[in-house]
Amino acid sequence: MKVIFFAAHPDDLDFNCSGTIRRHLHFKDEVHQVYMTSGDLGWLNYGWGRKALGIKREREAIQAGKVLGVKKENIHFLRFPDGALKYNKKTVTAAYEIMESISPDRVYSPENRMYLSAYKHDDHIAAGMCVEEAVKHLAKKPVLLVYHSYIPNFFIDVSNFYTRESLKMHETQQIMLKPGKILHLLMAVYFGCKTKTRRAEAYRKVNY
Numbered sequence: 001m002k003v004i005f006f007a008a009h010p011d012d013l014d015f016n017c018s019g020t021i022r023r024h025l026h027f028k029d030e031v032h033q034v035y036m037t038s039g040d041l042g043w044l045n046y047g048w049g050r051k052a053l054g055i056k057r058e059r060e061a062i063q064a065g066k067v068l069g070v071k072k073e074n075i076h077f078l079r080f081p082d083g084a085l086k087y088n089k090k091t092v093t094a095a096y097e098i099m100e101s102i103s104p105d106r107v108y109s110p111e112n113r114m115y116l117s118a119y120k121h122d123d124h125i126a127a128g129m130c131v132e133e134a135v136k137h138l139a140k141k142p143v144l145l146v147y148h149s150y151i152p153n154f155f156i157d158v159s160n161f162y163t164r165e166s167l168k169m170h171e172t173q174q175i176m177l178k179p180g181k182i183l184h185l186l187m188a189v190y191f192g193c194k195t196k197t198r199r200a201e202a203y204r205k206v207n208y
Contacts, residue, residue: 001029006109008123010061014051016147019158029123041082087129096134111149145203152202159198
């Protein structure tokens, strides 16, 4: 199976999908990560400046991917502006082209409807909209699953694959991610209880 995980920013996948990524890799699936922006605006830039911070956060994403087991050559950066990601022909085309080249069986992306998003961020919504629109134009239609949705209907057992280790690689975001690790665990336990497993990650399966 070929799988693509799309995200707006470099730390999004480690917070929402790390167990799912490890599960796919365990079963020898080909896993790609696609970041629509390089996170150059950042939570705090510590005086780096946007260009330098973008470079730093890309390196953090690569290191986080390495912790999970994702090959460096399978981590892609589209480098649209952080904080200003738009749903338009250019961004949809970029998502389409990378999916067309990989021909995935399954695609993961952020929730694309603001009223359903558990993390109401314009970049996340735009990224999700771009991916869903691009999927509609593919000759081979993959399964599309969106994360941080208020109405998940597709749960993945990550009991043997749960980890927070990759979150540590995002050094520039630790002020936010350190307390976020507690929420990360609580979500996994909660969704695990709903599915009668120890840990689970939740998605909304998109019908298109």
